[in-house]
Amino acid sequence: MKRLFLLIFLLLAARPGMALTFDEARHLLARTGFGSPSRYEIERLLQYSHDSAVEEIFGFVIARPFTQPLSDLDQPLPGRAERQTLSDAEKMDFRKDINERGLALKAWWWGEMLATDSPFTEHMVLFWHNHFTSSLQKVKWPGFLYRQNLLFRDHALGNFGDLLKEITHDPAMVLYLDSQANRKSQPNENFARELMELFTLGEGHFTERDVKEAARAFTGWNFDPRSGEVVFNARQHDPGIKQVLGQNVRTGEDVVRVLLEHPQTARHLVKKLWLEFVSPEPDEAELQRLAALLRDNNYEIRPVLKALLTLPAFWAAENKGSLIKSPVDIAVGSLRLLGIKSMDGKRLAHLGKALGQDLFDPPNVKGWPGGQAWITSTTLSRREQLLRRLARGRESDGADPGLGAGYNPLALDNPSAMPSLADLDREANPRSVATMKRLMLAIPPVDPVAETGISLRRAALQLFLDPAYQVK
Amino acid sequence: MTGSFSRRDLLALGLGAAGTAFLPRNGRAAPAWDRTLVMIELNGGNDGLNTVIPYNDPLYAKLRPRLAIPRDKVIHLSHDLGLHPALAPLMPVWKEQELSILLGLGYPKPNRSHFRSIEIWETASDADKVASEGWVADLLPEPRLPPAGSAQHPAHVLVLGNSSPGPFEGGNLAVVTLDRQGLGLKQTGMVGGGGQKNGQDHTKALGHVVATRALNLKAAHQIVPERLAQVKMQAGFPDGPFGSAMESAARLLLAGILPPVIKLSHGSFDTHANQAGTHEKLLGELAQGLAAFRQALLGKGLWDRVLVMTYSEFGRRAQENASHGTDHGTAAPHLLMGGKVRGGFFGTQPPLSQIADNDLIHTADFRSYYSMIAEQWWHVPGLPGFKPLSGPLAA
Numbered sequence: 001m002k003r004l005f006l007l008i009f010l011l012l013a014a015r016p017g018m019a020l021t022f023d024e025a026r027h028l029l030a031r032t033g034f035g036s037p038s039r040y041e042i043e044r045l046l047q048y049s050h051d052s053a054v055e056e057i058f059g060f061v062i063a064r065p066f067t068q069p070l071s072d073l074d075q076p077l078p079g080r081a082e083r084q085t086l087s088d089a090e091k092m093d094f095r096k097d098i099n100e101r102g103l104a105l106k107a108w109w110w111g112e113m114l115a116t117d118s119p120f121t122e123h124m125v126l127f128w129h130n131h132f133t134s135s136l137q138k139v140k141w142p143g144f145l146y147r148q149n150l151l152f153r154d155h156a157l158g159n160f161g162d163l164l165k166e167i168t169h170d171p172a173m174v175l176y177l178d179s180q181a182n183r184k185s186q187p188n189e190n191f192a193r194e195l196m197e198l199f200t201l202g203e204g205h206f207t208e209r210d211v212k213e214a215a216r217a218f219t220g221w222n223f224d225p226r227s228g229e230v231v232f233n234a235r236q237h238d239p240g241i242k243q244v245l246g247q248n249v250r251t252g253e254d255v256v257r258v259l260l261e262h263p264q265t266a267r268h269l270v271k272k273l274w275l276e277f278v279s280p281e282p283d284e285a286e287l288q289r290l291a292a293l294l295r296d297n298n299y300e301i302r303p304v305l306k307a308l309l310t311l312p313a314f315w316a317a318e319n320k321g322s323l324i325k326s327p328v329d330i331a332v333g334s335l336r337l338l339g340i341k342s343m344d345g346k347r348l349a350h351l352g353k354a355l356g357q358d359l360f361d362p363p364n365v366k367g368w369p370g371g372q373a374w375i376t377s378t379t380l381s382r383r384e385q386l387l388r389r390l391a392r393g394r395e396s397d398g399a400d401p402g403l404g405a406g407y408n409p410l411a412l413d414n415p416s417a418m419p420s421l422a423d424l425d426r427e428a429n430p431r432s433v434a435t436m437k438r439l440m441l442a443i444p445p446v447d448p449v450a451e452t453g454i455s456l457r458r459a460a461l462q463l464f465l466d467p468a469y470q471v472k
Numbered sequence: 473m474t475g476s477f478s479r480r481d482l483l484a485l486g487l488g489a490a491g492t493a494f495l496p497r498n499g500r501a502a503p504a505w506d507r508t509l510v511m512i513e514l515n516g517g518n519d520g521l522n523t524v525i526p527y528n529d530p531l532y533a534k535l536r537p538r539l540a541i542p543r544d545k546v547i548h549l550s551h552d553l554g555l556h557p558a559l560a561p562l563m564p565v566w567k568e569q570e571l572s573i574l575l576g577l578g579y580p581k582p583n584r585s586h587f588r589s590i591e592i593w594e595t596a597s598d599a600d601k602v603a604s605e606g607w608v609a610d611l612l613p614e615p616r617l618p619p620a621g622s623a624q625h626p627a628h629v630l631v632l633g634n635s636s637p638g639p640f641e642g643g644n645l646a647v648v649t650l651d652r653q654g655l656g657l658k659q660t661g662m663v664g665g666g667g668q669k670n671g672q673d674h675t676k677a678l679g680h681v682v683a684t685r686a687l688n689l690k691a692a693h694q695i696v697p698e699r700l701a702q703v704k705m706q707a708g709f710p711d712g713p714f715g716s717a718m719e720s721a722a723r724l725l726l727a728g729i730l731p732p733v734i735k736l737s738h739g740s741f742d743t744h745a746n747q748a749g750t751h752e753k754l755l756g757e758l759a760q761g762l763a764a765f766r767q768a769l770l771g772k773g774l775w776d777r778v779l780v781m782t783y784s785e786f787g788r789r790a791q792e793n794a795s796h797g798t799d800h801g802t803a804a805p806h807l808l809m810g811g812k813v814r815g816g817f818f819g820t821q822p823p824l825s826q827i828a829d830n831d832l833i834h835t836a837d838f839r840s841y842y843s844m845i846a847e848q849w850w851h852v853p854g855l856p857g858f859k860p861l862s863g864p865l866a867a
Contacts, residue, residue, distance in 0.1 A: 178744045178795060186794030190744050193584070193800075203588050208829075211584075280676065322675045356634070363634065364516075364740075366587050372680045376637070376649035377688045380681065443675070446682060467681040 020046055020053055022438060027320060028309070030442060031277055032057055033119030035329030035472040036337040039439055054309045058302065060118040063153050067115050069108035073101060073146050080225055098140065102360070105142040107345025109149065109359050110352060113332045115341055121156055126328065127276055128152040129359070130367035132167045132199060134176035136360045143228075144172035145360050160269060160299040161260050164199065168252055169230045174223045177365070179230075182219050184238040189215035192255075194365050200259040202268040206245065213242035218252040260299065266291040270304060277308055279319040280371060286311065321443035321471040324374050327355030329472065330383050334390050334464070337440070354382050375470065387464040391457060428452065428459040436460060441468045505618045505625070508730050509849060510721060510765075510780040513635060514758075515739030517586065519751060520787035520804025521832070524573055524821075527554050531824035539747055539792045549573075553821060558756035561763040562807075569815030570766075570775075571807060572864035576822045577841055578803030578834025582786065586742070586800070589785035594638030596839050596855055607839075608733060609643025611846045611854070617732055620646035620687075626694035627687065628732050630724065632717040635737040648691045652717045652736075695729065703727050706771075708764035710757045714738040718761035722768040725778065741784065745795035758782075762809060776811035779849050779865075783838070791830040803834035806841070808864050818863045836861060 020028070025045040029037035045053050078094075086094060113122045129152060136145055148170050155163040167173050168191075174180055177191035192214035196206045220237025223230050241248050247258050259265055270290040274282040294304045313319060325333065331351050335343060352359060356379050362368055375383075433451040436459060437444070445466040449459065463469060522539060526532050527546040546554035549566065553573075565571040581599040583589045592599060596607035608629070618625045627648035629640045640647045703726045709719040717736040724734065738758055743750050762780065769775040787804025803822050822832040840861045843854025848865035 178797075181745050181793070181795030181797070183794050188744060188793055188795050188797075189799055197585050197587075203585055208584065318675075320675075322677055324677045324681070364586065364742075372677065375681055375684050376631070377647075377684055377691065378649045378651055380684050381688055443678065446678070467678055467685060470681045471675065471677045 018049060020048060020050060022046065024050070024315065025053065026439070027315070027442065028053055028057070029119075030333075030472045031314070031323070032123055032309070034113070034123070034333030034336060035325040036333040036440065036469075037119075038337050038339060042439075050310055050315075054306055057120050058157060058306070061121045061124070061157050062118055063156070065112050065150075065153065066117070067108065067112045069146060070101065070104045073105060073108075073143055098142070101142040102136050103346055103349065105136070105146055106349035106352075106359055106361075108146075109345075110332070110348035111342070111345035113328065114335055114343060114348065119336075121153065124156040125149065125152045126359075127273075128156070128163070130362065130370075131272065132163075132170075132173065133362045133365050133367045134170075134172040135362055139172045139175045141175075142360075144170075144175065148172040149360075157302050157305070158300070160294070160301055161256075162299075164260070165253070165256055167199075168195075168218070168256060169221060171223055171228065171230050174221065174230050179218060179221055180223045182215060182221070183236045184216075184219045187212070187215040187219055187238070191215070192218060195255075196259070198366060200265040200268060201262060202264060205262075205264045210244050213249075214244050214255045216240070216242050217244065217249050217255045221252060263291065263295070266294040266299070270294055270308075273305065273308055275371075277305075278311070278314050279322045281322075283313060286313065321468065323472050324371055325470055325472050326368070326370060326374060327352050327357035327379075327383075328359075330355060330470075331386065334387060338390060351386060355379055355386070380470075383470065384465055387469070388461065391461040391464050426456055428454050428456050432456060433459050436463055440464070441466065442472050443468050505732060506730070507732070507777045507779070507849065508725060509733045509845065510778060511639070511733060511735040512758075512780065512782045513590075513735070513737040513739075514741050514782055514784035515737050516742030516784075517589075517786045517788055517800055518741040518754075518782075518784045518804060519743060519747065519798050519801075521790060522747075522751060523556055523559070523755060524575070524805040525554050525556060526552055526821055526824060528552050529824050535791045535824065535830075537792070538796055539798070550817060553817060556752070556755050558752045559759045561756075561759040565763065565766060565809060566815060570811060570813050571809050571815050572813050573805055573807060573817050574836065574841060574861060574864065575805045575817060575819040576803045576832070576835030577783075577806055577819075577838045578786070578832070579837055579839070580834075582802040582831070582834070584786065584800040584802075586785055589800075590636070591638065593783055593785055593838060594636070594641075596842055605642030606637075606639040607842050607855070608639040609641060609645050611842065611852060612643075612645065612732060612850060613852050614644045616852075617645075621690040621694070623694050624728060624730050626691040626729060626731065630729075630731045630734050632720055632734065632736040633713060635717075635735050637735070639735070640733070646687055646690075648687055648695075650695070650720070652713055653720055695724075699727050699729075700724065706764070706768060708760070708767060710760040710764075712757055714757050715761050715764075718765050719768075722765050725769060725774055726772055730777070743788070743797050744793070744799060745797040747792075747797040762807075766809065770811075779808065779810040779812065779845070781841075781845065782807045783841075787832060789830050790824060790827050790832055801831050803832040812865065814864055814866065816863070818861060 022042060025042045026037060029041055029045065045056065048056055083091070083094065113119070116122055129149070134145060134148055136142060139145055151163070151166055151170060155166070173191070177194055178188045179191045182188040182191065189211050193211045196211065196214065197203050216238045220233045221230055222233050222236060239250060241250060244255055244258055245262060249255055249258060267287060270287055271282055274287065290304055290307060293307055297303045308314065331348060349359065356374060357368060428451060430451045433449060437449070440460070440463045445463060445468045447462070447466055449462050449466070451459070521532070521536070522541060525541055525546050527541070527543050527548070528551065533540045541556055545557050547557060547560060547563065548554040555562070562571060579592065579599060583592060583599050594606050595603035596610070597603035612628070614628070617628055620627045628645040629637070629647040631637050631647060631649040633652040637647050637649065700723050703723045705719060705723055709715040714736070721734050721736060738754065741751070741754060765780070766775060769778055783806055784804060786801055788798035788801040790801065792798050820835040822835050826833060837858055839855045839858040843858045844860035844865060846852050846854040847860045854860055
């Protein structure tokens with residue numbers, strides 16, 4: 001008996017080296033991607049150990065997007081002088097044009113998420129968008145938000161310190177947090193405050209004086225409408241000595257350095273990563289360890305993220321289903337689950353907005369609060385409505401390629417077969433419903449699921465509408 | 473909370489109530505709940521100094537060289553104070569003495585973070601303490617409220633649009649979020665019930681989903697689009713999200729749906745740059761929305777049963793910034809309206825001669841504002857240590 005226990009213990013201890021189970025592969029992909037990986041993605045990962053599966057997912061991270069936005073999205077903003085010569089009708093056209101470009105930008109990112117081979121890249125880009133927020137509503141010019149999105153791609157799994165330095169000179173950020181108006185004669189403290197409160201230290205770790213002094217240090221970095229770039233304007237810069245967090249500084253770069261030296265910055269970031277990838281209840285001791293790891297690695301993201309995704313807490317049974325799926329998870333994840341890889345991006349952007357996640361237009365500088373706040377009575381009923389339409393094949397431009405086209409991720413009895421749409425109208429049986437449950441849900445369903453006397457499509461609909469589908 | 477009894481405990485024992493309108497006496501049933509508090513959050517921090525204007529104070533023009541509203545544009549209400557011209561639609565309400573203006577609301581050791589400060593307002597905590605329960609959830613005696621799910625009370629709180637449910641969190645209130653049209657609930661159809669347990673423990677996340685779905689099912693039976701569509705609504709509500717949310721609030725009430733609380737928000741008032749035009753537009757929408765709301769309810773005799781309150785995370789810095797805007801500040805005035813309100817100014821305008829670090833010093837604690845609503849509108853005990861503001865509501 002003792003030997004048996006020992007054997008079991010050894011087996012469990014040795015697990016990280018062993019190949020992933022179906023459920024484990026699903027969990028890893030659900031958490032790093034969009035909440036509901038397709039059967040194809042899961043099966044592809046089965047050959048790997050825990051460690052190498054994480055490496056495999058990291059290896060797919062790409063800096064260049066799969067799809068191209070409208071070609072003129074990145075064109076420079078017409079200067080003020082040029083705009084002043086416009087007639088009223090031309091001005092109206094200009095505004096209309098900006099609105100259309102804004103929607104095209106949103107449509108592009110939603111479409112990219114749907115089409116990409118690296119959901120993890122998009123997940124990280126979205127993480128940074130929600131950390132270093134900027135909104136189209138305030139920035140106005142879609143090209144700058146596009147440029148910022150590309151910046152997040154460059155640093156998706158890169159170095160936090162580098163990203164932080166870049167973001168202080170990013171045109172969208174400069175316009176979003178009024179660095180634009182931060183001048184020597186009268187500093188504007190909006191950016192300095194959010195830099196400390198949201199981007200680095202977190203609330204409660206700095207004083208009002210630190211904010212005011214840091215704002216002075218950043219004076220002079222203004223947006224130049226003519227070139228469309230952020231440039232240093234020495235005449236607007238306050239060259240005096242400022243005190244930030246007890247240290248003497250002169251420039252914005254000094255402030256960033258002081259913030260990166262402060263241990264709270266790493267703690268703040270690893271806590272956010274934990275909440276994003278692991279569970280709503282971080283383990284303080286692990287956070288300390290991860291924060292130290294981040295600092296020891298000079299703010300490289302990759303090692304700390306790898307550590308996070310191989311922690312026992314990441315794989316713990318009690319943390320399965322502990323995160324609420326975001327609107328991106330629900331919309332993009334469900335479409336990908338059904339094998340749908342392209343759809344009208346504007347329609348997707350519209351759906352995302354209705355579900356509470358209007359990409360490029362976060363509700364405020366703190367970003368989307370996420371977690372339980374994703375689910376209100378209104379958004380839950382909208383999620384259910386969307387899922388009902390998806391299961392019926394109604395969300396693909398009127399046609400119904402979804403459930404029938406190509407490799408069907410719900411192909412139940414024989415994964416290598418490619419069932420037609422008609423196959424989903426076959427009758428369900430206990431075995432096929434069990435397969436569906438494992439594919440679609442992170443935890444067992446809340447409501448009893450009928451297993452016979454209904455079609456496969458109906459069985460899928462039941463699982464889509466189960467509360468368990470809302471968590472990952 | 474101090475001592476070993478919570479307010480809810482005291483209520484359960486039938487002790488400590490200042491008024492008793494909704495408390496059963498000697499075991500008799502409580503009278504029917506007959507009133508609605510309409511909470512309007514001014515998102516982003518409204519500039520109080522350009523809302524209620526100390527136009528006679530020379531320091532005002534000095535602190536606001538570019539943003540000061542010219543003296544002859546200000547709507548003079550008293551010798552010292554007046555309204556931003558965009559608030560003109562509120563003048564009939566002021567003249568009927570149904571608008572009270574509470575001056576200088578704030579709290580000690582003001583926090584200038586949007587998120588932390590609104591959390592302080594939502595939970596009625598001290599600046600250096602973090603509380604998890606919203607003030608309405610804490611003060612409204614859920615056991616004495618009508619059960620949620622009826623035609624008149626589909627929920628205890630209806631939140632319209634993307635407005636934070638912060639003040640209602642952490643207790644036992646049934647909170648339902650509707651879209652700005654007052655809709656958004658659809659019958660959840662195919663799978664019935666409130667979620668049978670499946671042998672495994674729900675994660676908190678799953679528990680939240682299950683509870684929200686159960687609430688939806690219950691409320692969906694009551695708030696049906698047809699019922700709202702039947703209400704004849706006059707014009708006058710401003711265009712835009714706030715106007716349409718106010719119109720929906722009126723529509724719900726006129727359809728006989730009278731939840732104890734309706735919450736909506738307006739904004740963004742976070743005017744760091746080029747404030748003048750934005751602020752004028754926002755205040756104009758606020759005033760038009762409030763005036764149209766009153767008109768709609770007056771006609772049906774509902775105005776006496778409604779109390780409208782505004783709040784915001786903070787006011788803005790007294791000294792304008794170099795971007796023709798204002799930064800995060802401290803104290804600000806707020807508006808209270810309703811058929812039962814006694815109009816006028818209440819409290820003390822924070823003097824501009826006594827600003828600290830270019831910020832106003834509050835003259836009344838916002839928790840006394842809440843205590844007043846608790847004791848004089850809900851007739852339940854207010855927040856311990858915070859005497860109700862006296863005047864605007866008859867005790």
